[in-house]
Structure formats: C-alpha cells, structure tokens
Amino acid sequence: MKSGSIAIVGAAETTELGKIPNMSQIQLHADAALNAMSDCGLKPKDIDGIACAAEWPTDLAHYLGITPSWVDGTMVGGCSFMIHLRHAAAAINEGLCTIVLITHGESGRSWVGSKAMGNNQASLGGQFEIPYGCLGPSTLFTIPVLRYMKDRGLSHEQLANVAVVQREWASMNPRATHREPITVEDVFASKMIAYPFHILECCLVTDGGGALVLTTAERARDFPNKPVYILGTGESVETPMISQMQDFTSSKAFKVSGQTAFREAGISHSDVDHLMVYDAFAHLPIYGLEDLGFVKPGEAGDFIWERNTAPGGLLPMNTNGGGLSYMHSGMYGMYALQESVRQMRGIAPAQVKDASTSVCHGVGGMFGASSTIIMSNEAP
Amino acid sequence: MAVNPKTLPKPTPETQHFWEGARVGQLLLQQCDSCQHIYFPPRPFCPDCASPAVTIFQASGKGRLYSYVINHRPPRWIEAPYSIAVVELDEGPRMMSNIVEVEQTPEALILDMPLEVVFDAVTDDITLVKFKPASIGNEA
Numbered sequence: 001m002k003s004g005s006i007a008i009v010g011a012a013e014t015t016e017l018g019k020i021p022n023m024s025q026i027q028l029h030a031d032a033a034l035n036a037m038s039d040c041g042l043k044p045k046d047i048d049g050i051a052c053a054a055e056w057p058t059d060l061a062h063y064l065g066i067t068p069s070w071v072d073g074t075m076v077g078g079c080s081f082m083i084h085l086r087h088a089a090a091a092i093n094e095g096l097c098t099i100v101l102i103t104h105g106e107s108g109r110s111w112v113g114s115k116a117m118g119n120n121q122a123s124l125g126g127q128f129e130i131p132y133g134c135l136g137p138s139t140l141f142t143i144p145v146l147r148y149m150k151d152r153g154l155s156h157e158q159l160a161n162v163a164v165v166q167r168e169w170a171s172m173n174p175r176a177t178h179r180e181p182i183t184v185e186d187v188f189a190s191k192m193i194a195y196p197f198h199i200l201e202c203c204l205v206t207d208g209g210g211a212l213v214l215t216t217a218e219r220a221r222d223f224p225n226k227p228v229y230i231l232g233t234g235e236s237v238e239t240p241m242i243s244q245m246q247d248f249t250s251s252k253a254f255k256v257s258g259q260t261a262f263r264e265a266g267i268s269h270s271d272v273d274h275l276m277v278y279d280a281f282a283h284l285p286i287y288g289l290e291d292l293g294f295v296k297p298g299e300a301g302d303f304i305w306e307r308n309t310a311p312g313g314l315l316p317m318n319t320n321g322g323g324l325s326y327m328h329s330g331m332y333g334m335y336a337l338q339e340s341v342r343q344m345r346g347i348a349p350a351q352v353k354d355a356s357t358s359v360c361h362g363v364g365g366m367f368g369a370s371s372t373i374i375m376s377n378e379a380p
Numbered sequence: 381m382a383v384n385p386k387t388l389p390k391p392t393p394e395t396q397h398f399w400e401g402a403r404v405g406q407l408l409l410q411q412c413d414s415c416q417h418i419y420f421p422p423r424p425f426c427p428d429c430a431s432p433a434v435t436i437f438q439a440s441g442k443g444r445l446y447s448y449v450i451n452h453r454p455p456r457w458i459e460a461p462y463s464i465a466v467v468e469l470d471e472g473p474r475m476m477s478n479i480v481e482v483e484q485t486p487e488a489l490i491l492d493m494p495l496e497v498v499f500d501a502v503t504d505d506i507t508l509v510k511f512k513p514a515s516i517g518n519e520a
C-alpha cells in the first residue's frame with residue numbers, strides 16, 4: 001500500500017469483555033461495530049466496505065443493514081483482521097469503496113451462536129496430525145518450542161517470564177481479565193497443560209469483539225478522533241500443519257509479513273515506540289521479536305528478561321496485557337490492533353509516553369499465517 | 381491409545397498409497413524424479429519444483445526426535461500424559477507422531493534421540509505410523 005494514504009478513524013471493542021453469555025457471536029460483531037461507528041460519528045448507511053472473520057460478511061452486512069460495494073471474508077485465523085486492514089487499504093486506494101468497517105466478535109467462552117470448526121479428517125492435518133492426539137492449539141502451537149529452546153538456548157524461566165512481564169502491563173489495565181502480579185515461580189506452580197507449557201503460559205478463553213473504521217488520510221481529517229495513519233502492512237502464509245513448518249525456530253510467514261510492512265513504511269526498528277505481538281502462547285513474543293528483526297535470533301529471551309519490553313523499557317510490548325492476561329476470544333488479532341490504536345491516540349490505560357509509531361504483528365493458525373500493521377499518529 | 385473414529389484419518393486418492401503402505405508395515409515417502417526432493421505429506425507432484433514425475437519409495441523408518449509436547453489434558457479416549465512429537469526422518473521430511481514404548485517424561489524423551497518406526501493398527505483399515513527409541517546398535 002501507499003504509506004500514510006489510509007487512516008483508522010473509528011475503533012472500539014465490545015462494551016463488555018470476558019464472559020458475555022447474553023450475546024450471540026453475530027451480536028458481538030454488531031456491538032463492536034456500532035461502538036466503532038459511534039466513535040467516529042457514522043451510521044451503517046455510511047459504510048460501503050465490510051470485512052470480517054468468524055462470521056460471513058454476508059451475515060454481518062445483513063445484520064447491520066449495510067449494502068457494501070467491497071467485501072472481504074479472508075479467514076486465516078487470528079490475524080485475519082490485520083489482513084482485512086491491508087486489503088481494505090488497497091481497496092480504498094483503488095476506489096473500490098470509501099469507508100470500510102472491519103469487525104470481529106467471538107463467543108469463545110460462552111459459545112452462544114458460534115460453532116466449533118470441527119476436524120476435517122480428509123485434510124492433510126486431519127490425516128497426518130490430528131490422529132496423534134492433537135487437541136487444539138495447546139497441543140499444536142506449542143510443539144516447536146522445545147526445539148527452539150535447545151537450538152537457541154532459551155530457558156524455562158525465560159519462557160515463563162514472558163507471562164510475568166505481560167501481567168505487569170495487565171495490572172495497569174482495568175479491562176484486563178487478570179491483573180494480580182505473578183512471578184516465574186507462580187508460572188511453574190500453575191497447572192501443566194502441555195509440557196513445557198503451564199496454564200499461565202497459555203492464552204485466556206473469553207468472549208468479546210472489536211471493530212475498526214478506515215478511510216483515506218485526506219478524509220480522516222474531518223472525523224472527530226485523532227487519525228491513526230497506516231504506514232505499512234504485510235501478510236503471508238506458510239503451512240496449516242505445525243509439523244511441516246520449515247524452521248521450528250523462526251516463522252517464514254512472520255518474516256515475509258514483517259519485512260514487507262517495514263519496507264512499505266520506510267522506517268527502521270529504532271523508530272518504533274510501541275509493539276504488539278500476538279501472544280496466544282508465551283513463545284509467540286519471542287519468535288515475533290526475532291522474526292520482525294528487533295533482536296537477533298536467540299536474543300529475545302534475554303531481551304525480555306532484561307525488561308526491555310516491560311513498563312519503563314525501551315520497547316513496550318503487549319501493553320494491554322496481551323492474550324495471556326488481557327483477553328483472548330480465539331482470534332486475538334483485533335484486540336492487538338485496538339491497543340495499537342489506543343496507544344497512537346494517546347488514550348491507552350498503560351499509555352506509552354509520546355509514542356508515535358506502533359507495530360502490530362499477528363499470527364493465524366499455528367504459525368500458519370501472519371500479518372503486520374505499522375501505525376503512526378503523525379500526519380504523513 | 382483408544383480410538384475416536386472422529387479423529388481417524390480419511391484417506392484421499394492422493395494419500396491412499398501411504399495408508400495402504402502403513403497397513404502392511406511400510407513407511408512410504410515420495411521423491412521427485414526431476415529434482416530428487418524427498419517430501420511428505422503425500423501429493424502427486426513435487427512441492428519444490430511442481431514436477432508430476434514422482435516415485436513412491438519405502439523409507440528406512442529411522443529418524444530422530446525433533447520436538448514435542450507432553451499433553452496433560454487428554455481427550456477422554458486417551459490416557460495422559462502422552463507425547464505428541466515431530467520426528468525428523470533420516471530421509472529428510474518431518475512428520476507428526478507419538479513416541480511409544482518409553483516413559484512419557486522430559487527425562488526420557490531427549491531431543492535428537494534416535495528413533496525407529498512402529499506400526500499401530502488402530503482399526504482394520506487404519507494403521508498409524510509411530511516411533512519408539514531405536515534399539516541398541518541401531519542408532520542413527
């Protein structure tokens with residue numbers, strides 16, 4: 001995309017987060033969408049482009065009363081919304097639409113109006129992974145980490161510490177699910193889920209949603225909020241099977257996506273004031289820091305241990321508390337985007353002082369897909 | 381390990397040979413005739429150079445423990461804890477499996493330990509390819 005040509009003018013999460021048994025999944029989309037439209041003073045009739053995942057865009061358009069001229073239902077897991085944002089930027093610049101609404105809603109905990117994806121026994125994963133007792137992300141996403149630990153020298157303490165530092169951020173966020181501080185010992189004492197991962201190193205399971213409204217940077221000036229400009233975007237996919245990931249110490253999709261976004265944005269790593277790395281499990285920020293090029297391979301464990309990503313550190317990361325402590329409805333990417341927008345607007349509960357550039361990096365599936373969005377609050 | 385029919389593989393035309401091989405105690409891989417790339421999972425063309433000229437061959441059944449987790453939250457049809465492992469075959473490709481005939485502990489499951497294939501006939505039609513520690517004198 002053309003750097004700085006598009007801006008986020010509306011952003012909001014669902015009114016409630018966590019346990020929302022009184023709302024179906026499509027209503028979570030709508031609740032977030034109506035909040036985001038209200039945030040920027042728009043009505044559904046003003047929207048001419050929509051994108052969503054977890055629900056079909058058809059369902060969403062009908063439910064909200066929108067007749068779009070541009071639609072995207074890309075569904076590659078938790079970073080789908082970041083990819084929607086990238087596609088929407090291209091579509092707006094191409095003149096396919098003018099104002100895009102991207103929504104997410106997921107009844108990941110209460111399971112109201114949502115349905116499990118089920119196992120396709122004839123897919124390659126269904127034939128060659130699932131029969132071995134793989135049971136969801138905790139038994140799949142976690143598999144590369146022992147290899148990483150041996151090859152790169154990461155310790156169990158350093159892995160646990162990712163959760164400890166993120167809890168520090170969560171403690172400053174009134175909307176975070178878990179806010180009480182924890183120690184590495186607390187992580188080790190917590191229930192073992194899939195060795196080497198304890199429950200405190202695994203994401204939460206919650207209900208919620210979020211929505212974004214985008215338009216051209218030029219039009220963005222007419223909206224009530226401080227525009228958040230899109231500087232760079234990236235996307236890629238690697239494999240639906242964790243066992244077939246080419247390098248267990250590094251994600252090919254992360255690298256392609258990150259490099260594309262940084263190239264588009266024309267910035268260097270030292271320009272970045274704030275970072276979000278989708279953390280479904282404690283190893284994700286480690287892979288993210290390295291594959292995005294913030295540190296060299298094998299350095300991320302030490303980088304986090306030395307408090308560089310903690311409050312007061314050089315590179316504040318996952319400042320909402322992340323999927324480990326803030327919320328995680330199943331596809332977390334939308335919540336990472338929301339926190340980047342709050343930081344760029346200067347309204348985050350744990351606001352990074354004078355932050356003007358934010359990198360938001362997501363994953364989809366089990367290292368299967370990736371997208372990276374770079375934002376700024378400075379007009380291009 | 382007991383069996384849940386909903387988690388059993390359903391062979392497709394492109395993978396049928398693999399499952400027929402497993403049923404008679406053979407671990408079958410594919411090699412590209414054009415670029416010699418050896419690959420898994422099965423498909424009727426080379427994922428490296430797209431050549432449709434590929435040959436099915438029987439692998440040695442030897443490999444090493446590449447990475448794993450030990451699941452402590454089992455589905456009701458499996459006794460926990462149990463390992464879910466990725467094995468790197470001597471021929472190059474990696475595959476998901478379980479490591480059997482060994483304690484399911486981090487102390488017993490050492491990365492890079494040599495492994496050899498075992499065949500677990502879970503139903504009349506489906507035999508899963510699993511691995512156990514290589515026998516003495518048989519290390520990779």
